[in-house]
Amino acid sequence: MIHAAVVHDPIAHEDVLSRVGAEQDGAVLLFLGVVRDHADGRPVSGMRYESYEEMATPVLREIAEEAAGRIGSDRVAVVHRVGELDIGEVSVAIAVSSPHRAEAYDASRYVIEEIKKRLPVWKKEHYVDGTQEWVAGTVPPVREPASATRENAR
Amino acid sequence: MSVQALFFAAYRDLLGTKGLAVDLPAGATVADLVAELRGRGAPFDALPAEPAVAVNRTYAHSSEALHAGDEVAFIPPVAGG
Numbered sequence: 001m002i003h004a005a006v007v008h009d010p011i012a013h014e015d016v017l018s019r020v021g022a023e024q025d026g027a028v029l030l031f032l033g034v035v036r037d038h039a040d041g042r043p044v045s046g047m048r049y050e051s052y053e054e055m056a057t058p059v060l061r062e063i064a065e066e067a068a069g070r071i072g073s074d075r076v077a078v079v080h081r082v083g084e085l086d087i088g089e090v091s092v093a094i095a096v097s098s099p100h101r102a103e104a105y106d107a108s109r110y111v112i113e114e115i116k117k118r119l120p121v122w123k124k125e126h127y128v129d130g131t132q133e134w135v136a137g138t139v140p141p142v143r144e145p146a147s148a149t150r151e152n153a154r
Numbered sequence: 155m156s157v158q159a160l161f162f163a164a165y166r167d168l169l170g171t172k173g174l175a176v177d178l179p180a181g182a183t184v185a186d187l188v189a190e191l192r193g194r195g196a197p198f199d200a201l202p203a204e205p206a207v208a209v210n211r212t213y214a215h216s217s218e219a220l221h222a223g224d225e226v227a228f229i230p231p232v233a234g235g
Contacts, residue, residue: 033235049234052227054210056234080234092235112235120208120227122163123235134164137231139185140206142213 002068003077004061006051011081016093017079025097029104029132031112035085038083039135043128049082052098052120056080063114067087067096071103078111080121091123104128155180155222157187163228164190165205168197184209185216188225201228 003019017030035047058077068076075097086089096110097105115121118140126132160173178187182206191198206229207214213229220226 050163051234052160052208052211055208055227058211083168106179115234116232118213118232119234120229120232121229123233124163134167134230134231137233139231140213140229142206142215149194 001077002061002064002074003079004057004064006053006056006060006080007078007079008083009081011079011090011093012096013090013093016077016079018093019094020075020097021116022075022097024099025073026099027101027104028137029091029095029101029108031094031108032090033112035087035089035091037087042125044125045085045089045128046126048092048124048126048132049080049085049086050124051080051120052080053082055120059119063111063119066114067110068106071098072094073098073103076111078115080115080119082121083121091113096106097134101153155182155220157222157224157226159187159191160225160227162227165201165228168200170197182218182220184218184220184226185212187220188216188233198220206231207231 001041022027023115036130064076064078068074080092094108101143123135156175156177161169167215208227210225
């Protein structure tokens with residue numbers, strides 16, 4: 001079962017992990033993104049994540065479905081947290097299972113890389129010195145309009 | 155026609171608002187909306203000339219035509235994960 005969610009409460013990674021796994025799967029992989037205590041040499045005390053939730057949830061599901069499609073598995077679960085997070089707290093958990101390890105690593109990596117490219121989520125770092133800044137992000141790719149695509153397809 | 159513009163994260167901080175209704179001529183595109191807002195002067199003129207935009211929760215090209223009631227979100231560079 002593909003699972004994708006944006007949540008406000010702390011992520012229990014065992015719950016994310018329990019959404020994958022099957023008798024034919026020999027590989028079960030869990031990736032956790034965690035708030036670290038520094039950024040470019042500056043000490044960080046915490047992070048505030050914000051999302052465009054009505055869009056982030058469907059985009060996260062789309063990413064999980066694409067990852068599953070790449071490896072022909074339907075055992076992909078991803079949960080992204082928003083709100084105020086302390087150092088060491090989990091911001092994103094990705095669980096994948098597949099018959100062999102290569103597919104699990106591929107799908108897990110795909111999910112986190114696509115999150116960074118196009119999930120409408122932003123984070124503001126709180127520094128130990130009391131200042132805060134939005135983290136410089138990635139401009140999401142925008143496809144050519146459908147009309148132009150149809151034009152090109154002729 | 156009227157569309158609803160939404161601003162998130164750094165754009166919301168820049169403009170001091172989460173969103174506002176914008177009146178546009180029929181047939182206006184995403185690019186027209188951006189130009190209308192930037193034409194209002196400070197602080198709107200600090201928006202990028204070609205920001206990433208989502209129309210009704212899907213990323214949209216600047217040439218996409220808008221319709222009455224559309225939700226047009228200005229998406230600052232994303233930083234999830």
